[in-house]
Amino acid sequence: MTAANRSGWAAINRMMTERGMAAPTAGGSVLADFDTILAAVVPELAGRVKAVAFDAETR
DSSP: OOHHHHHHHHHHHHHHHHTTTTOSSSSHHHHHHHHHHHHHHEEEETTTOOOOOOOOOOO
């Protein structure tokens, strides 16, 4: 994982925490809730980005 990816995930985690959301621990939950999470965290990307896979090794 690159430094940019790590900082991107850190930003998403921070925004989720600020909104009282908890990151799901299972990959299936992340994929199932991706649209909701994305709309809450980065609304300008809602409808433009699609989650297609989850790799627990890259968290």
